Amino acid sequence: EMETREVGRCATEEPQAGGAAAAAAADSTRTLRTRPAEADDNDEGDTGHCGGERAGERDRGTSAPLHSHSAHVHTHAHAHGQTTTTMPPNKRRKKQKNREFDFSRYHERHVALRIAYLGMAYHGFAAQGPDDVDSTVEAVLLIALQRACLIQDRVSSRYSRCGRTDKGVSAFGQVISICLRTNLTTVTGANEVGFVEKESALDAAVQRKLIDSPKEELDFVHLANRLLPDDIRVTAWSPVADDFDARFSAASRSYKYFFLREDNDIEQMRAAAKLFIGVHDFRNFCKMDIAGGVTNFKRKIMSVTISPADSTVDTDPEYGMYCIDVCGQAFVWHQIRCMAAVLFMVGRGDETPEIIPALLDVETNPRKPQYAMADDLPLVLYDCKFPGLVWRYGAVSLGRIATILHSHFRQAALTGAVVKSMLQGLRAAEHPDPDPETAADATVPWTATMGYARRPHIALLKRATAETFEVKVEVQRLKVATKEAAASELEPGVAGDSSNPA
Numbered sequence: 001e002m003e004t005r006e007v008g009r010c011a012t013e014e015p016q017a018g019g020a021a022a023a024a025a026a027d028s029t030r031t032l033r034t035r036p037a038e039a040d041d042n043d044e045g046d047t048g049h050c051g052g053e054r055a056g057e058r059d060r061g062t063s064a065p066l067h068s069h070s071a072h073v074h075t076h077a078h079a080h081g082q083t084t085t086t087m088p089p090n091k092r093r094k095k096q097k098n099r100e101f102d103f104s105r106y107h108e109r110h111v112a113l114r115i116a117y118l119g120m121a122y123h124g125f126a127a128q129g130p131d132d133v134d135s136t137v138e139a140v141l142l143i144a145l146q147r148a149c150l151i152q153d154r155v156s157s158r159y160s161r162c163g164r165t166d167k168g169v170s171a172f173g174q175v176i177s178i179c180l181r182t183n184l185t186t187v188t189g190a191n192e193v194g195f196v197e198k199e200s201a202l203d204a205a206v207q208r209k210l211i212d213s214p215k216e217e218l219d220f221v222h223l224a225n226r227l228l229p230d231d232i233r234v235t236a237w238s239p240v241a242d243d244f245d246a247r248f249s250a251a252s253r254s255y256k257y258f259f260l261r262e263d264n265d266i267e268q269m270r271a272a273a274k275l276f277i278g279v280h281d282f283r284n285f286c287k288m289d290i291a292g293g294v295t296n297f298k299r300k301i302m303s304v305t306i307s308p309a310d311s312t313v314d315t316d317p318e319y320g321m322y323c324i325d326v327c328g329q330a331f332v333w334h335q336i337r338c339m340a341a342v343l344f345m346v347g348r349g350d351e352t353p354e355i356i357p358a359l360l361d362v363e364t365n366p367r368k369p370q371y372a373m374a375d376d377l378p379l380v381l382y383d384c385k386f387p388g389l390v391w392r393y394g395a396v397s398l399g400r401i402a403t404i405l406h407s408h409f410r411q412a413a414l415t416g417a418v419v420k421s422m423l424q425g426l427r428a429a430e431h432p433d434p435d436p437e438t439a440a441d442a443t444v445p446w447t448a449t450m451g452y453a454r455r456p457h458i459a460l461l462k463r464a465t466a467e468t469f470e471v472k473v474e475v476q477r478l479k480v481a482t483k484e485a486a487a488s489e490l491e492p493g494v495a496g497d498s499s500n501p502a
Contacts, residue, residue, distance in 0.1 A: 101149045109182035110158070111220065112238045112246060114391055115141065115174040116401070118231040118408065119165060120377065125174065126164040137165075137232055141176075144227040150180040150220065160246040162384040163253055166334065168376035173254070173383035177246035183218045221397045230404045236391035244386075252302060252385045253331065257324040257340045258309055258378040261317060264347030266306060272346040272353035273304040273324070275360075276339060283469060284359040284368045285339050286332040290469075290476045294332065297469075301328045304339075319420060325382075340374035342460070350457040358461065367465035 117137050119125070127139040134140055138161065142154055151157040162175040224234040283297040305325045313320030324343065326336055342359070345351040359365060467475070 103149075103152050103181065106181045107184060108179040109184070109217070110177070110179050110240055110242055110244065112175055112177050112240045112244065112386070112389060113220065113224070113234050114236040114238075115176065116172045116233045116235050117170060117174070119168050119170040121231060122167070124165060124167045124169070125161070125171070137171075140229065140232055141224075144224055145178070145180070147227050148223045150218075150223060151178065160248075162246040162250050163331075163381050165379075165381050166337075166376055169379045169381065171381035174381055175246050175250070175384045175386070177240060177244055177249075180220060181218070183216065219394060219397075221394050225397060225400070231408075233401050233404065235398070235401060236393045238389050238391050240389070246384075249386055250330075250384050251387055252327055252329055253381065254325065254327045254383040254385075255331075255336045256380045256382045257326070257336060257374065258380075259322055259324070259340075259344070261313060261320045261322055263318075264322075264344065265349065266322065266347070268349075268353060269343050269347040270306050272343055272356050273306055275353060275356040276301045276304045276326075280360045281362045282332055282335055282338075282360070283362055284365060285335055285342070287334045287338075288469060288472055289333045290472045295469075295473075297332055299328055299330055299332060299335070301326065303327045306343075334373055336379060337373040337376065338371075340379075341371060344374065345371075345457070345460070348454075348457075351460060355460055365461070366468045369460045369463040369465050371460060371463065 115137075117125075119137065122137050122140075123135045125137045127136050127142070132139040133143060142151070142159070145151045145157075146153070156179075158177070158179045160177045163171075165171055165174070220237045221234045228234070279298055279300045281297050282299055286297065288294065288297075303325070304327075306322060307325070309321040309323040313322065324340055326339065342351065342355060346353055346355065359369075466472075
């Protein structure tokens with residue numbers, strides 16, 4: 001907050017005798033406000049308006065001490081007991097008008113950025129429209145790139161994403177491709193990759209201004225991270241060819257799904273997981289995105305493995321953490337979470353591994369059984385692979401990212417330890433048997449008193465099913481036709497108007 005200080009008007013002559021001096025001193029009282037220190041956000045020295053406040057000041061505001069000239073304020077005592085305050089001449093800087101950043105002075109670089117984020121606080125990765133400024137990871141990321149003056153807007157930056165994770169889902173290896181402002185004026189050798197020459201930046205006057213500018217590339221990772229929240233980090237970047245597209249150039253995508261072993265039969269789950277490998281129609285393992293125009297549900301799965309996530313599986317089998325690793329070329333909506341849900345049914349003994357090929361056979365089973373997909377929290381988009389792509393990391397940035405992740409891990413691990421100790425305490429406690437007929441038994445199993453009994457399982461192939469793909473397409477077509485008809489009725493001179501020659 002701004003600090004205030006009551007000071008008198010500068011007194012440059014000797015005080016006058018009598019009450020006139022006291023009246024003059026009282027009349028001269030005024031309030032002097034100090035301004036907060038200005039953050040120097042433009043690392044490149046451009047005077048255009050860009051960057052906003054520092055990342056560390058975004059959420060808590062900025063406070064600054066009084067200016068150094070306040071140390072030269074002198075107080076003089078008068079004969080009649082009043083005091084006056086002597087102030088130095090007012091040397092306020094003239095407020096500079098913010099100028100729009102001139103992107104025309106710079107060339108561009110087509111690059112890929114590797115993104116890591118914790119998705120618990122976001123409604124997925126993909127932005128949800130022009131009004132979305134902070135509810136999705138993508139919206140927050142693009143705003144940060146704009147504030148860092150790396151892009152002018154999304155449309156002109158040729159933006160593309162590799163995957164779009166759902167609400168609550170995290171990522172370690174999400175990849176986007178985008179054109180960013182570059183510091184380079186000429187390119188040779190390795191710097192030629194991704195360099196996009198702009199005619200406006202070739203102007204002779206502009207070249208003369210930039211002749212003394214740095215010839216090294218901008219630190220894209222640092223510039224983005226300084227304006228991003230801690231749960232979203234750019235981890236690396238790489239220059240890419242002009243025809244590179246983060247979505248269509250990916251060779252594979254890998255997901256991890258973490259789970260506690262509990263009473264799951266890991267070997268049965270592994271036997272079922274292998275049956276996903278190959279090219280299959282996954283319409284029974286996804287949510288059909290009919291409105292989005294998805295009509296092909298065939299996807300290639302390269303590998304599915306289930307392995308211990310840490311060493312606790314040997315010392316503490318029930319609470320040991322396991323991980324389902326799935327690698328494929330591409331995936332349909334909610335595919336991983338649906339696959340995990342059915343694998344857990346197999347692990348609990350409610351289904352056999354044969355349920356996997358049965359649901360993949362869409363000729364025999366064209367309707368998806370109704371079942372709840374697995375939780376979003378344990379799912380991570382872990383890696384996206386691109387042939388020939390070499391990531392460039394920064395040692396300082398990596399150290400900062402590791403510190404942030406360790407802080408998150410420490411908090412989660414401590415919370416888990418507290419809850420686990422409580423569960424172990426319940427296991428060791430003795431519970432009086434509420435049934436008088438078996439009162440001779442001093443205790444009963446602790447799970448029997450905690451409501452852990454599961455609801456009876458209904459076989460997947462005997463459950464109610466959703467409509468077939470063909471029926472859903474027809475329903476969507478009718479919806480669109482109804483909306484178009486309603487819209488046309490509101491437009492003058494369209495259907496029903498005899499004056500319309502069409």
